[in-house]
Amino acid sequence: MNHASPQDQLQQLGRQVLGTEAFGPGASMASLGAWTSLKHVQLLGRLAEAFDLDIELEEAYRLDSFERLLQYIEQQSEAPAPAAADAGESTIGALFAARAQALPEAPFLIFPKEDSRYTYRGFHQLASAAAARLSSHGLRRGERLCVVMPNGPEFLAHYFAAHLLGLVLVPINPALTAAELAYIVRDSGARLALFDRQLAAAREAAAGLLDGVRLLLADATSGHGIEALQAGGDTGLLAPAAGIAADDPAGILYTSGTTGHPKGVVLSHRNFLADAAALAQWFGFEPGTRTMCILPMFHNNGQVITLLSPLQVGGSSVILEGRSALMSFWKMIDQHQVHWTSVMPAFLSTFLEFGLKRTDQSLRGIVCGGQVLLEEMRNRFEARYQVPVFEGYGLTETTSFSTMNRHPAALRRSGSIGVALPCNEMKVVDEDGRTLPPGQTGEILIRGGNVTRGYHHLPEVTERRLQDGWLHTGDHGWQDAEGHFYFATRLDDLIIKGGENIYPAEVENALHGCADVVECAAFGIADALLGQEVCLYVKLVPGSTLGEDDIRRLCGERIARYKCPGPVVLLHTLDDLPELPKGPTRKILRRALREHYEALLQRRQQPEPAIA
Structure with a gap:
C-alpha cells in the first residue's frame, strides 16, 4: 500500500507523466508548457488507476491545475455530500x-x-x-x-x-x-x-x-x-x-x-x-x-x-x-x-x-x-x-x-x-x-x-x-484544443458580404478603446451587389468632433477593408434615437436598428417639399 499523502502521490505521478519537475503546487495547464492536452489525458488515466477514480468526461477539462486535481482526489476519497441538492431535494x-x-x-x-x-x-x-x-x-x-x-x-x-x-x-x-x-x-x-x-x-x-x-x-x-x-x-x-x-x-x-x-x-x-x-x-x-x-x-x-x-x-x-x-x-x-x-x-x-x-x-x-x-x-x-x-x-x-x-x-x-x-x-x-x-x-x-x-x-x-x-x-x-469556447455571433446576426462571413463583434471591437466612442453596434443591410453590407451605428461622447469618415478610418486601421462599414450613423445627428435600442437584459436589438435604418433611408429618399 502506498502510504504517501495524496499531494505527494499526485506530484510524483504528474512529474512522471509530464516529464518535468515543475509540476506541483501552483502549476496549471495555462502556466506549464509540458502540460498539453494529450499529457492531460494520460495524467488523468494514471490518477484514475492510482486513486480508483471514475473521472467523468465533463470533469476532465475542469481539472486543469494542481490544486483542482488535489481537491478532486481528496473529495472523491472522502466521498463528501455534494453541493447540489440531495436525492430527496429534487425540486x-x-x-x-x-x-x-x-x-x-x-x-x-x-x-x-x-x-x-x-x-x-x-x-x-x-x-x-x-x-x-x-x-x-x-x-x-x-x-x-x-x-x-x-x-x-x-x-x-x-x-x-x-x-x-x-x-x-x-x-x-x-x-x-x-x-x-x-x-x-x-x-x-x-x-x-x-x-x-x-x-x-x-x-x-x-x-x-x-x-x-x-x-x-x-x-x-x-x-x-x-x-x-x-x-x-x-x-x-x-x-x-x-x-x-x-x-x-x-x-x-x-x-x-x-x-x-x-x-x-x-x-x-x-x-x-x-x-x-x-x-x-x-x-x-x-x-x-x-x-x-x-x-x-x-x-x-x-x-x-x-x-x-x-x-x-x-x-x-x-x-x-x-x-x-x-x-x-x-x-x-x-x-x-x-x-x-x-x-x-x-x-x-x-x-x-x-x-x-x-x-x-x-x-x-x-x-x-x-x-x-x-x-x-x-x-x-x-x-x-x-x-x-x-x-x-x-x-x-x-x-x-x-x-x-x-x-x-x-x-x-x-x-x-x-x-x-x-x-x-x-x-x-x-x-x-x-x-x-x-x-x-x-x-x-x-x-x-x-x-x-x-x-x-x-x-x-x-x-x-x-x-x-x-x-x-x-x-x-x-x-480550442483545451476545451475553451469562443463566441462569434448569433447566426441571425451573421453578416455575409460578397461570400465573406463578418461577425458584428469584429467591427465593434475595432472602435473599442477609442476615447470618443461610448458604444456602437454593427449589423447587416441588404446590398444588390454583395448581398449584404455592414452598417454601423455609433454613440459618441458629447463634444466629439469625429465624423462618419473618421469612424471608417479608425475601423480600417484595425480590421480588413471588406469588414469596414459602408453606412455609418452617428446617434447625435438623429432626432429620434438618442440611445442604441436594448432589450430588458441590455442586449442590443439589431433588428430594431435595421428597421430604423430602413425607415431612415426612406425619409432621406423623399423629395423636399416645394417652397410656395
Whole structure:
C-alpha cells in the first residue's frame, strides 16, 4: 500500500507523466508548457488507476491545475455530500423546505429597499401564507401562475409558494405593453396573473384584452400583498405537494421576442437545480456565501446564480429591485458584505462611466454574461476595481449558464466564454451537423441536465431546435484544443458580404478603446451587389468632433477593408434615437436598428417639399 499523502502521490505521478519537475503546487495547464492536452489525458488515466477514480468526461477539462486535481482526489476519497441538492431535494420546493428545516435561523433573503431581512424559516412562513392564498383560487399542481412584479419580497414569496404547490411559474417583465402582457398570459394558459400594486393601469389595460383570467394586484385587498401575507400569522411550514417530480415543469420563461411573438421556454426543476448546483460548485459556494441579485428575476440569470445557487448550500442573497439600484451597487456590496454577484457587461461600463467607487473588501468575483464582454472593458474594470470578472455563456433554453471561465481568476482564458459546465456537454458542428475540430467556427450545440425539453405549445419549433437531445443554439463559435469556447455571433446576426462571413463583434471591437466612442453596434443591410453590407451605428461622447469618415478610418486601421462599414450613423445627428435600442437584459436589438435604418433611408429618399 502506498502510504504517501495524496499531494505527494499526485506530484510524483504528474512529474512522471509530464516529464518535468515543475509540476506541483501552483502549476496549471495555462502556466506549464509540458502540460498539453494529450499529457492531460494520460495524467488523468494514471490518477484514475492510482486513486480508483471514475473521472467523468465533463470533469476532465475542469481539472486543469494542481490544486483542482488535489481537491478532486481528496473529495472523491472522502466521498463528501455534494453541493447540489440531495436525492430527496429534487425540486425547488423540496430544496427550499429542506433548508428551512435544517437552517431555520440562518439568514436567507435581504431586501434593502424594504429594509427587511428574513431567515430561512421566516421566509418559508411567508411563502406558506402565499401558497394558502393561491390555493384559495383553486389552482392545482401543473397549472400556470403569471407574476408581473419587480424583484422584491412579494415576487419571491409567490415564487416559492408556486414551487411548494407544484404550480408552473411564468414571470413576466413589468415593462411590457398591455398587448405583450396579454399575449404571454393567454399563451401560457394561466388562470391567474398577479400584478405589482404599482401596475394598476397595466392590469386594467391587459384585462380588456383577456377573457377567463383573473388579474389581481398584489395588495392588501387581494390578500397577496406583503402586509396581508405577514398578517396571516404563523401558518406553519408548508410541505411540498405530493407527486412533484424533478422533470415536471417549474417555469415558463418567454424569450425577448426580437422576431415575431415571444416563445415560452419550458424549464423543469431538474433544469434549474442542475445549473444552480454546477455554478455553486464551480465557484466554491458554502453556507456562509452571500450573493447579490441586481438582475431582474423574470429572467433566469437572476433566478439561478444569485438565488438558487446560494440556496443549494444554505447561503443568503441580497435582492435589489433592478437597474434602478445601479448607482448604489458598491454601497450595497459593502453594507451587506456580499461575496458574489452577476451582471450584464453593460453594467460594468456604467460603473466606469459614472466613476462609482468601491469601498468593500468582501466581493470575491463578478459573474458576467448575456452579451459579449469585450476584453478591453474587462481589463479596464478589473484595473479600476480590483475584482475578477468571470465571463460565461448561456441561453434561456439552457436555464442560465452553459459555460464559465475557470475559477480561480488565474485560470481564465482571455477572450473565451469559458469551458462547458459539468451539468452539460457542448460541441461545434458544421452545416451538415458534423462535429468540427478545434479552431473551426460552426454552430454551438448543447445537451445536459440544464437544457429545456421544449417550447410551450410549439412542437415544430421544439423538433427543429432540439435534435437527438442536442439544443441547436443558433450561435456561431469555436472551441480550442483545451476545451475553451469562443463566441462569434448569433447566426441571425451573421453578416455575409460578397461570400465573406463578418461577425458584428469584429467591427465593434475595432472602435473599442477609442476615447470618443461610448458604444456602437454593427449589423447587416441588404446590398444588390454583395448581398449584404455592414452598417454601423455609433454613440459618441458629447463634444466629439469625429465624423462618419473618421469612424471608417479608425475601423480600417484595425480590421480588413471588406469588414469596414459602408453606412455609418452617428446617434447625435438623429432626432429620434438618442440611445442604441436594448432589450430588458441590455442586449442590443439589431433588428430594431435595421428597421430604423430602413425607415431612415426612406425619409432621406423623399423629395423636399416645394417652397410656395
